[in-house]
Amino acid sequence: MTETIRLLLADDQAMVRGALAALLGLEPDLEVVAEVGRGDEVVEAARRSHADVALLDVEMPGLDGLSATAQVRAELPLCRVLIVTTFGRPGYLRRAMEAGASGFVVKDTPARQLADAVRRVHSGLRVVDPVLAAETLSTGISPLTGRETEVLTAARAGGTVADLARALNLSSGTVRNHLSAAIGKTGARTRAEAVRLAEENGWLLRP
Amino acid sequence: MTETIRLLLADDQAMVRGALAALLGLEPDLEVVAEVGRGDEVVEAARRSHADVALLDVEMPGLDGLSATAQVRAELPLCRVLIVTTFGRPGYLRRAMEAGASGFVVKDTPARQLADAVRRVHSGLRVVDPVLAAETLSTGISPLTGRETEVLTAARAGGTVADLARALNLSSGTVRNHLSAAIGKTGARTRAEAVRLAEENGWLLRP
DNA sequence: CGTGATCAATGACAGATGTCATGGTCCGGT
DNA sequence: ACCGGACCATGACATCTGTCATTGATCACG
Numbered sequence: 001m002t003e004t005i006r007l008l009l010a011d012d013q014a015m016v017r018g019a020l021a022a023l024l025g026l027e028p029d030l031e032v033v034a035e036v037g038r039g040d041e042v043v044e045a046a047r048r049s050h051a052d053v054a055l056l057d058v059e060m061p062g063l064d065g066l067s068a069t070a071q072v073r074a075e076l077p078l079c080r081v082l083i084v085t086t087f088g089r090p091g092y093l094r095r096a097m098e099a100g101a102s103g104f105v106v107k108d109t110p111a112r113q114l115a116d117a118v119r120r121v122h123s124g125l126r127v128v129d130p131v132l133a134a135e136t137l138s139t140g141i142s143p144l145t146g147r148e149t150e151v152l153t154a155a156r157a158g159g160t161v162a163d164l165a166r167a168l169n170l171s172s173g174t175v176r177n178h179l180s181a182a183i184g185k186t187g188a189r190t191r192a193e194a195v196r197l198a199e200e201n202g203w204l205l206r207p
Numbered sequence: 208m209t210e211t212i213r214l215l216l217a218d219d220q221a222m223v224r225g226a227l228a229a230l231l232g233l234e235p236d237l238e239v240v241a242e243v244g245r246g247d248e249v250v251e252a253a254r255r256s257h258a259d260v261a262l263l264d265v266e267m268p269g270l271d272g273l274s275a276t277a278q279v280r281a282e283l284p285l286c287r288v289l290i291v292t293t294f295g296r297p298g299y300l301r302r303a304m305e306a307g308a309s310g311f312v313v314k315d316t317p318a319r320q321l322a323d324a325v326r327r328v329h330s331g332l333r334v335v336d337p338v339l340a341a342e343t344l345s346t347g348i349s350p351l352t353g354r355e356t357e358v359l360t361a362a363r364a365g366g367t368v369a370d371l372a373r374a375l376n377l378s379s380g381t382v383r384n385h386l387s388a389a390i391g392k393t394g395a396r397t398r399a400e401a402v403r404l405a406e407e408n409g410w411l412l413r414p
Numbered sequence: 415c416g417t418g419a420t421c422a423a424t425g426a427c428a429g430a431t432g433t434c435a436t437g438g439t440c441c442g443g444t
Numbered sequence: 445a446c447c448g449g450a451c452c453a454t455g456a457c458a459t460c461t462g463t464c465a466t467t468g469a470t471c472a473c474g
Contacts, residue, residue: 013293018318019226022233086220111225145420158400161461174422180462191461192399193365352450368431381452387432398431421470431460438453444446 008051039063073100090136091202103127215258246270280307297343298409310334349410
């Protein structure tokens, strides 16, 4: 009816990017005007291409999709953001919404629904997977403090307490205290389990 | 020139599946005749649709793409297999080839190359990412014994030695010995690090 | 101002973990 | 028959971890 909706695609996997472009290109009212594979190229590309809607993956090199969302919202208020990601981590959805995203769909959803999601987002509506939304509310926000999150994130590499202490410039006793607190709050019985649980909930940093 | 190439798509993410179908559907000589989201539906679907080439992801529910490859090769010798996966783990490539796959591409590669890969595979050629092939040769096969692999795989969950011993019906001392051996062979200094390294190399089971 | 939350650190302690030596069984290859 | 390798187990040992109590410093909030 009006003009075509101009899309930007951001995904680190080139093949998925191209496939999504082919999929959305079949819709007569949609047009892919930019493709990038890194989070730190999103704003630049969106500005140059005058995109109406940006489809962003969460895990990308350079800058994650959540931070990229905040950048886009701050610098290009006319460009809406739709997160399209592999992992339906509750924490991701929460952070995406806080960053100003208009929608959040996981790649598990049928392909035919994507074009509709884009249109809804473009018309100002919000698009959120209902199941994931419920899960997000039940899981709640991260119970971890900032420092605990940092320590647990660093613990993903699998190093010893001494390694973490060195990397974070902390006493090894302090590191153990933070880890102990994180283990308690996540309901885990082991450091490794705490890392896994926190990761599944999207509570860790720089994925 | 001759007839169209009949394709089967297997990927657990519906959106990616649909997007790949749209991408490959643009090629006049290719035709997507079946789509499945589980590994244990591949053979059945391939038989019914008389697919010429099966594009399989590695991580799928029900049955992983590597085992599915072996099934296809055993029951449908006329159907070639092209693995299309997110992770370029050296172990995956090795196991895929041993299972009889004709090609192995990661989703990082540009979308335009996919159709060519399909055509090459269909004509009897092999398609392998050269970088990944080199990495596979340098990394070598898994140094872990069967039992060590099992124990390390079970350790992914993050449980204690007692948990692993219970789950595997082993003495806790035996578990610690296997873990110690795995840590030594992987060059790690921690159980968690050993898990991470083994996972990155594709040495663990049931992904 | 007082209160509470977070952060950092220390010391102490029980329990878990990683390493090693040792011994046994069961295979497959020579 | 012999050997080596994988597998299971035990016991011992040093070290690492996780927990707890306690102490201070800082900062935000009412």
